[in-house]
Amino acid sequence: MKLISAPLTSTIASIVLVLGAGSASATGTGPAFSHSPTHGPVNTTITLTNGGCSDEQLAGDAIALFRASDNALVSARVQLGNDPANRRPWSTTLSVTPTLLTPANVEQPTTPGAYVIALFCNIGSSFRFPGHPDPATTPATADLTKPFTVDTTASTPGAYQALSPTRLLDTRSGIGAAKTAVPAGGTLHLQVTGRGGIPTSGVSAVVLNVTATAPTAPGYVTAYADGTTRPTASNLNFTKGQTVPNLVLAPVGANGKVALFNGSSGTVQLIADSSGYFVAGTPTPPGSFGVLAPTRLLDTRSGIGAAKTAVPAGGTLHLQVTGRGGIPTSGVSAVVLNVTATAPTAPGYVTAYADGTTRPTASNLNFTKGQTVPNLVLAPVGANGKVALFNGSSGTVQLIADSSGYFRSP
Numbered sequence: 473m474k475l476i477s478a479p480l481t482s483t484i485a486s487i488v489l490v491l492g493a494g495s496a497s498a499t500g501t502g503p504a505f506s507h508s509p510t511h512g513p514v515n516t517t518i519t520l521t522n523g524g525c526s527d528e529q530l531a532g533d534a535i536a537l538f539r540a541s542d543n544a545l546v547s548a549r550v551q552l553g554n555d556p557a558n559r560r561p562w563s564t565t566l567s568v569t570p571t572l573l574t575p576a577n578v579e580q581p582t583t584p585g586a587y588v589i590a591l592f593c594n595i596g597s598s599f600r601f602p603g604h605p606d607p608a609t610t611p612a613t614a615d616l617t618k619p620f621t622v623d624t625t626a627s628t629p630g631a632y633q634a635l636s637p638t639r640l641l642d643t644r645s646g647i648g649a650a651k652t653a654v655p656a657g658g659t660l661h662l663q664v665t666g667r668g669g670i671p672t673s674g675v676s677a678v679v680l681n682v683t684a685t686a687p688t689a690p691g692y693v694t695a696y697a698d699g700t701t702r703p704t705a706s707n708l709n710f711t712k713g714q715t716v717p718n719l720v721l722a723p724v725g726a727n728g729k730v731a732l733f734n735g736s737s738g739t740v741q742l743i744a745d746s747s748g749y750f751v752a753g754t755p756t757p758p759g760s761f762g763v764l765a766p767t768r769l770l771d772t773r774s775g776i777g778a779a780k781t782a783v784p785a786g787g788t789l790h791l792q793v794t795g796r797g798g799i800p801t802s803g804v805s806a807v808v809l810n811v812t813a814t815a816p817t818a819p820g821y822v823t824a825y826a827d828g829t830t831r832p833t834a835s836n837l838n839f840t841k842g843q844t845v846p847n848l849v850l851a852p853v854g855a856n857g858k859v860a861l862f863n864g865s866s867g868t869v870q871l872i873a874d875s876s877g878y879f880r881s882p
Contacts (some may be wrong), residue, residue, distance in 0.1 A: 629753025630760025691736020820865020
């Protein structure tokens with residue numbers, strides 16, 4: 473028996489639950505609690521052994537989570553009544569997910585920190601938890617207590633970890649590279665791992681907002697995994713003197729670097745701000761992301777992925793994405809595409825959506841007459857494995873699409 477408001481002692485072994493987009497891991501053992509990871513993102517199992525509430529106790533029981541720093545109640549579930557079907561036996565398994573501790577329906581804390589899980593047996597109808605919004609009574613005595621900590625860092629392969637935006641590169645001021653413009657046809661090798669909250673290893677791709685500024689000639693930028701063959705895809709396009717940003721999902725090389733190629737006959741200044749990363753490994757859980765080397769799936773100018781002709785006014789192009797460029801033939805909910813509109817004969821927009829579904833009113837990129845505009849698009853995939861690209865313009869437009877990854881379907 474341990475008073476829940478009492479300080480935790482060193483005799484209590486710890487359970488470490490790693491939550492977020494990753495599965496659980498743990499340290500320590502204890503006679504009352506054990507645990508093991510389960511399939512799916514952020515799931516773990518806590519087993520109450522030789523100390524759970526017995527079937528013979530008919531008053532009721534409860535399970536709760538407390539914040540260790542001040543013993544404030546985070547969430548709880550009380551179960552009263554005499555029905556043996558509602559009783560948890562001496563050995564029972566509780567699954568911890570991002571939102572629920574089932575079957576007790578105790579909300580899982582998402583804020584990193586130290587917490588205590590407590591089991592109360594044989595409670596009465598007047599039972600009150602410490603810190604509960606109901607009228608306070610003397611703190612209850614818990615039959616079992618166990619501390620654990622919450623860490624929201626992603627760990628499952630293909631999981632995404634968001635980060636506060638950090639400037640990793642600015643060639644104008646010498647951040648992340650020499651204080652000089654990238655030369656014509658030159659490649660900048662940007663170290664991304666170990667910087668801005670990105671781990672030193674175990675990273676498959678990073679999310680960067682890449683900006684080209686002060687170019688002395690028209691051209692483009694290609695971002696790819698350093699140390700690999702440069703793809704033919706582009707991530708952003710620019711004209712002389714133009715400042716152009718674009719969101720880029722950049723694969724990371726084995727050396728922890730991203731290569732940025734200046735496909736121009738002139739120099740260009742480059743800026744890159746990170747905002748997150750994907751965990752390396754084979755993606756299997758629903759919603760996990762598979763990073764791929766950029767591959768051109770569509771170019772209506774040359775007949776790649778569609779007929780060699782511009783998309784007509786108000787026309788829709790049906791692009792096959794599954795089974796191409798490393799994208800699986802099935803089990804794909806969405807793909808990441810860098811879509812570029814070029815040579816439009818009138819202003820308009822492009823909408824990307826799951827083929828075979830109703831076209832949404834949203835647009836993914838907008839253009840003016842004669843403008844070349846790229847944008848990163850997370851495009852849902854239809855049941856037929858295709859993405860529909862609608863030309864919302866009164867004129868024709870050439871479309872290009874480069875894939876860089878996919879998401880697993882539920």
